[in-house]
Amino acid sequence: MIGSANPLTIALSVAFIVTQLLWAASFLVDIYLFRLPVDRVDMDEERDLGPGDLPQIALFYPVLRELEQTMHTTLLAISGLRYPRHRYRVYAIPNQDDVETIASLRRLQKEFDFLELLEVPPTTDPSWQVVWSAWNNNRHAYWWHQGARAGERRLPPKKTRQLIYAFYTIAEARRGDEDFLVNYIDADSCPQANHFMAAAIGIRHYDVLQASNIAGNLNDTIAASWHAFDHMAWDGRKFEHFTANGRQPYWMLGKGLFYKASDLLELGGFHPWITIEDPEVGLRFWANGRRLGYIEEPLIEEVPRTIGHGITQRKRWVAGFFQSLDAPLDALGYAPIDRLKAWLIFLPCLAYLIGPIGIPAGIWAFATMLSGNSPLPTWSILLAMVNVTGFAVSLGLLYRSVWKRSALVLERKRDRLRYLIRCNPLALTIWGLIWVIPLWIGWRMYRNDTGLIWERTEKVNANAGLIRSRIRWLRRK
Helix, strand or coil: CHHHCCHHHHHHHHHHHHHHHHHHHHHHHHHHHHCCCCCECCHHHHHHCCHHHCCEEEEEEEECCCCHHHHHHHHHHHHCCCCCHHHEEEEEEEECCCHHHHHHHHHHHCCCCCEEECCECCCCCHHHHHHHHHHHCCCCCHHHHCCCCCCCCCCCCCHHHHHHHHHHHHHHHCCCCCCEEEEECCCCCECCCCHHHHHHHHCCCCCEEEEEEEECCCCCCHHHHHHHHHHHHHHHHHHHHHCHHHCCCCCCCCCCEEEEHHHHHHCCCCCCCCCCCHHHHHHHHHHCCCCEEEEEEEEEECCCCCHHHHHHHHHHHHHHHHHHCCHHHHHCCCCHHHHHHHHHHHHHHHHHHHHHHHHHHHHHHHHHHHHCCCCCCHHHHHHHHHHHHHHHHHHHHHHHHHHHHHCCCCCCHHHHHHHHHHCCHHHHHHHHHHCHHHHHHHHHHHHHCCCCCCCCCCCCCCCHHHHHHHHHHHHHC
16 A cells, blocks of 8 residues: 555655664663663671771762852762761862862861862873873773874863872872772762662672662752653663673763772773763773672762753763764774674663654554554554553553652652653653754764863752751761
């Protein structure tokens, strides 16, 4: 019937069939990912820990033009960590020319005596020699030895540069001492009380650890609710399956993670020429046999309150995803099957690109079917029914997870119900269509080799009340 139809009908029919096949493929990818086993840190093992089982931890806190109130909230959360004070250090690492943030941090040091300040100078400063020397002698730092930017010292001014300087500076100062764990968080990230204790437990079994994330400002705005849903679906539900008993390449999440300092030194630190450092460093650790463990208790963060700020954040994610899945896989020697597994992490996100064509084509197909004049083959209609059923089932499972997980930051059931209503299927469909914008911009950033300047996500200290109430509860306890 399609062959005898007019050109518009043929075009719509082809669009419908192709998009249904692509959606079916995306469901198969999800089925594969969700069937992977989970290596989760078992907090019940805390009873087996002795004093010698608590590693030294260095927490790096990269900040850029941050509100003092936002940093205060994060430091307040850190003050509630349930871990021996002499076994961890907290280093705020602002750029040397970020005078306002440095002034704020100096004021905060009066309240939080555990806070240390390590200012990051320009890469022309002689103190950067510790980095250049380390990279000169390390082939795992492949960006330093090959490609158009080999040996380039003018590292782009972003979070990764701050982490590189801080890590190598502290590692050099601690040379000859016991190994330590490297942890870092964003300006608004609020670790919960067991964050370090989970690392002490997990590092006995795994080489690298990643805590999940959850937004504390779920109901601030409609945009915040949608942005937070990304973390519900990804960080809180899918990411844990990338542990997979070491069988699946993985990314890191950019905060709330733990590396052994010795491993990070051996494997070259952080790649400075990728928009976000977390996907590539995870792929590099996996390629070198490092196992990932998942910490279920999440960091609490805030998500953007407007669609525009969310697009700014997500376009950088997308650029970093594309960059990490290109030249780094060659440099890391990924076999074809492992390259495919690495790309499978990103493909469900790329599936948002199907919507702008697939949704209109699906509406047209449904209308023609109701009218009894459908030109589509029966198998394509059946496939669409399977896809719709699969979407309904997966969304139901996701809503069940979100209902349970939202209780971590929303005590009242009516607030959790309000959140689910804001993230109803129609709203998520609209959000999926909006996601096409950062996918397109991020791809162009990747193609044009841009995104190397830190475009900070606006933070408004959205979680101050939540964190203060938790710290009061901890202190009473």
